[in-house]
Amino acid sequence: MLVKFAKYSALLALALLAGCHRGMPAVAFHADGQPAKLSDWHIVEARDGKLELNTGVVPYGLNTHLFTDYVHKLRTIWMPKGTTAKYTKDGPFDFPVGTVVSKTFYYPRAGDGKFTDVARTLRYDGDSAGLGLNLATVHLIETRLLVRRKDGWAPLTYVWNDAQTEATLARTGAVEPLTLVDAQGGREDFNYVVPDEGQCVTCHEANMISRKIQLIGPQARHMNRDYDYGKGPQNQLTYLASIGYLSDLPKMADIPHDANWRDPSASLDARARAYLDINCAMCHNPNGVANVTGLSLGYNTPETHHMGICKSPEAAGPGTGGRLFDIVPGKPDDSILMHRMASTRPGVMMPEIGRSTVDREGTALIRSWILSLKGDCTIVH
Known part of the structure; x- marks a missing residue:
């Protein structure tokens, strides 16, 4: 009975996250190749004025974020039904083949300015409980995927069009001129650079011995924090364990934590x-x-x-x-x-x-x- 209840609770938790994406096709894992459009994956999609997360696509955050020109990042994890990631104390969690980790880069828009005017702010609460982003208030830049295939992780980068309706594969990267606007109205023009395939590898090839692409954020010390999944803040790691996305989780006192x-x-x-x-x-x-x-x-x-x-x-x-x-x-x-x-x-x-x-x-x-x-x-x- 307890096992059945645990499974029911996990399904209910995922269902709560899925409440805003009725009609979105199931996530499509591509075991090889480089699909031309982000919508070919059905991980996140622009629908009805929002960037929505699909069923089973679980958002997460980090204790401390990597700086990228003040851009904000909506991070998600999706795994095939019946699979789970294994906890490791040091280094990235051990994710199964079929996992898709996404990171959507976006800016809050700067008041009533031009579309290329973006806010220089460290705080933005546009995403709540994984319910997506209001496209009227944000400027989408790119969505990066790391896909766990049989031979390891594969990086793919998709750049959003100005209409914010679709993102297309950008193997050679891209450059987007933008203007950062701070709270006092100060302006700074800059070029936002979307990395090419080689640059993705530069950061994610954290081990020169194995020369394999690795995840950076999904590690115990970075993810040991609270996130609001719709019922108030709760620890991300215990939540992922409760829905079957993380196994072998030790006692919280034994889990490292970055400030x-x-x-x-x-x-x-x-x-x-x-x-x-x-x-x-x-x-x-x-x-x-x-x-x-x-x-x-x-x-x-x-x-x-x-x-x-x-x-x-x-x-x-x-x-x-x-x-x-x-x-x-x-x-x-x-x-x-x-x-x-x-x-x-x-x-x-x-x-x-x-x-x-x-x-x-x-x-x-x-x-x-x-x-x-x-x-x-x-x-x-």
Whole structure:
């Protein structure tokens, strides 16, 4: 009886999420090939003035988000009926063949301005309980899919048309001129760059040994947080377990947790480390594409030489700006890390792809963190 009740509860939970997409065809998993349109998958679709999620397409969020030109991201997971992902403490969860992970990039529109005027804001509550996005208030840019096929994860990127009715495959990427408008009316023109296939691999090939594409966000420490699935906030991981999307979940006390970098109740160190973890560690880890630098910025890296404190650069080239160390305690302006984060020059800025603007709030956080570090990098001759 308890087993039947658990199955019924899981189906009911999915049904609640499915309440807004009557008439949408079932999700279509494509085991190979590159479908030309996003609607060929039926994961998310523009219908009746909304971007809707299909039945079984479950939204989720991260404790700390990777910065991409102030764009907002609607993240979802879908798995074939009867399958489940296996929990792992470190690294991405083990998802079954047939899984589709989506990420739709969008901006809130800036008041009554042009369609290309988008809001520079860290907060936007347009998506509620997975019920989709109101297309009258957002500017859709792209939807990226990571599809778990027999031979591994395959990335596909779809760019939305101006009418916001369909997104088409963009293997070579795209560039969209936009203007960020802040709360005071300040304007910043920039080019939003949709990555090509090779650039997708650059970030998601987190292990140079296996050279396999990996997920970045769906990991225990990033997803161990609350999300409102229609009945008030509840922990995402326990919710995914309750609907059969996650197995082998341990006790909550044993699950790692990255801080929300904007949470004032968390320590400055925890917030800064979480920011560097999600924005930098996919490359800056012992097995990543930036391992030649000797700079490791993962959440579990000790605050020693490997974290970059008083470490001389090994492969930065002109990106140093004449600075001698990656991080100089108490001196952000003398730190290469700060110099590269605050730049938009090719060959200098870090991350080197994925942004055309400077994350003002993120750089301010890392500046404060470096100011708080004790010690010095005195060179004794």
